[in-house]
Amino acid sequence: MARADIEWTDDFLIGIAELDHEHRSLVADINRLHRALRDHDGREKIQQTLGSILSRMQAHFALEESVMKEHAYPHYREHKAEHEALLDTVTGFIVRFEAEPGGGFSKALEETLDEWIVSHILTSDRKMSLMLKG
Ligand SMILES: [Fe+2]
Numbered sequence: 001m002a003r004a005d006i007e008w009t010d011d012f013l014i015g016i017a018e019l020d021h022e023h024r025s026l027v028a029d030i031n032r033l034h035r036a037l038r039d040h041d042g043r044e045k046i047q048q049t050l051g052s053i054l055s056r057m058q059a060h061f062a063l064e065e066s067v068m069k070e071h072a073y074p075h076y077r078e079h080k081a082e083h084e085a086l087l088d089t090v091t092g093f094i095v096r097f098e099a100e101p102g103g104g105f106s107k108a109l110e111e112t113l114d115e116w117i118v119s120h121i122l123t124s125d126r127k128m129s130l131m132l133k134g
Helices: 017-038 043-070 076-099 105-133
Strands: none
Touching: 017 043, 017 105, 043 076, 043 105, 076 105
């Protein structure tokens, strides 16, 4: 059974406009993946969506890391390590999915992305924004 869309709510707002904007786009991208898998879209379209999620994540992390650095955020290393671990996980799933589209990896990938985006925003980024805004 495919996963339901993530519903965007104001609870996701962390109060740093540029990051809020990107979080919204990431949620929209992840929902696009859910829809593509639900609708059994072709492999090419799913791969395009995955590629767009991955590049948006990379750009988002780079921006977040520069914001943290700029403010000498004390948990920078920890937060950056979280970003790197997640990129590794998602890249690994994408590689496996591309090698074997019917291999059941898409479900694990969807679950990982859903759990990640929610906890990334509500936990790590919220903590960061509270400290940065002091
Ligand atoms: Fe973020």
